Amino acid sequence: MMYTSRRNLLRLAGAVGVASVLAACGGGGDSGTGGETVSADDVTKALEEGGELLIWSWDTTIKPTADAFMAKYPKVKINVVNAGTNADQYVALQNALQAGKGVPDLAHIEYYALSQFALQKQVADLTGFGAPALKDKFAPGPWNGVTPNGGVFGLPLDSGPMVLYYNEEVFKKHNVAVPATWDEYYEAAKKLHAADPKVFIAADSGDAGTTTSMIWQAGGKPYTVEGQNVTINFADAGAQKYTALWQKMIDEKLLSNISGWTDEWFQALGNGTLATLVVGAWMPSNLVSGAPNGAGKWRVAPMPQWEAGGTATAENGGSAMSVMEASTRKALAYGFLEYLTNGEGVKTRLDNGAFPATTADLNSPEFQAKEFEYFGGQKINELFAQSSANVVPGWQYLPFQVYANSIFKDTAGQAYITPTKLADGLKAWQDASVKYGNEQGFTVK
């Protein structure tokens, strides 16, 4: 997900919380095997015996699912607490872990942040719970997200396969074709802006999540992580494809500088100032409530391609639910986790507007046939499911991605507001990340 810059301070506080924890875990680099063994019988027993579970999540669909679960298992009591949204919650979680008190049993953690918690053994490895057998139940992107370093550190809650959202009204008005490739996208950006100087094809003032997703789709692999050994490289072929295009977009002032997720941004999405949005499949509900005046005008198309006729996509955002290592009720927690992520709970969440990570739901005729009024009756889930199946495999996040993302604006973000080239900005981001990683006890190149 994306952030707002006012959280920088908090993220810094969180980063400080991460500091030196690594030194305390004895420097053991292999976290592939680990965790305790809990059988299905243990989980069933735990559910029958009942007990209390504390869950931290900012997702509004968790509570109704927990209510349904409690109706099914009357002896289980679940408290769902919203301890903050994305980075705010990670700060709170690090604080609680440091204090050794108030750590929840289950926590909502985005894929980009999960490897950080996994490497520090703060989330439980579910290998011994039989989680690896669930591999085929989930789409490849989200499964890749929960399995850093060879363990299974949570189960996918949702996913964000990327698509192109576009304002059909704007495209029709200026007689511009919907772009299928990034070259066409660049041409469309020029045409739209020339036809109406107020209109931009997209807003981008520098966002770590968007940038890494774009490079991911282009086949770039900036991060390689093997235990404690990390390599960061923002100059590979995939990254270069992206920077070459985006540099043109920046130089020719084809991108609006409106900050994402602000009131102004939602306004621009509603009134046709921003003609497209390349983002994850979870966006529709945000559009419906955030840009109500765009209703009926927006449509979905596949993500533009680097090669004509290609199908490659990437994940953007999306999150897992993880059992915390500090939990004393892991079997019970796992019981609810299964229900929530690939049991009956999935339906409750979908009914409440969540986007699934489970292949069965992504491919179900009922899911794909759903027509969305906001998108003029378009069956957008078909496109989402297609994108989900085409995510480029093998992507990895840093074991300190939360911190790295927090310094994106100060390094790579400079390319958007100063004459700095984007490639140099990414190099600066790389250098700062390498430096920080080494300070944290990793071996970073």
Added chain:
Amino acid sequence: MTTLQEAPATRSAPKKKVRRYSTKPRKSITLTLATGVILLYSVVPLLWLVINATKSREGLTDSFGLWFADGEFLLWDNIVSTLTYNDGIFGRWFLNTLLYVVAGAGGATFLAVLGGYGLAKFNFPGRGGVFAVVIGAVAVPGTALAVPTFLMFSQMGLTDTPWAIIIPSLISPFGLYLMWTFANDAIPTELLEAARVDGSGEFRTFFQVGIPLLAPGIVTVLLFTTVATWNNYFLPLIMLKDPDWYPLTLGLNAWNAQATTNGGEVIFHLVITGSLLMIIPLIAAFLLLQRYWQSGLAAGSVKE
């Protein structure tokens, strides 16, 4: 402003010298303009808040920010939605904030009055040391103490309880310092001596002689600590995880953050209306206590 320098020769002859010593307030266009600009600067955000609290979500994005949306005046509907959203949690946050202010700011004021009075009116060894510590404490921002306080409180098992907010709020070095200097001037030592001669105990003297004389200062400190507690954000942010104990600052921020979450409902209109509701009590407090506040601020500036 008059200066002591000789006026340069090129300037026109000075006006009647009498003017210089008259005590009538003089008008200055520059000053009036400057204060006017500052007034505008302060009032425009407030105006924006009031105007936008009358708009729907669509209206917020479709209309000019500093004017009403056409044919929409939804202030009442917005207030109702704000108070009922999430099962009426806004009301709960409001009461939490009130609790933190009454207990925290009230307690902080009481302690500052006690301490300030004692430091001002009693000579004891080590007073200079206390003074140094208090002045030093004024310089430490509360935010810097928040994380160590959190670690300490979590050891004591106090995090995620109202105590985690109330106890740190009780300490107001600035309030103590203000009370101290104020008590120095506001309470003539002779009065206290007279009371002692008449056989009044120290506490009775404090409550019956000291407190009434200190009233303007007390109100000043009360307003300071109230505003500080009412707007406290960082401390509750790290101390509290349970939304049931959130103050309004955290609650509104959580609502605002919903916009940046996948699957989150965007409710800017409720955040704006909630913010408006949140500042009304503060404005009321200022208007009601303004008289004391001003006399309290000026106290001690002139020795009678």
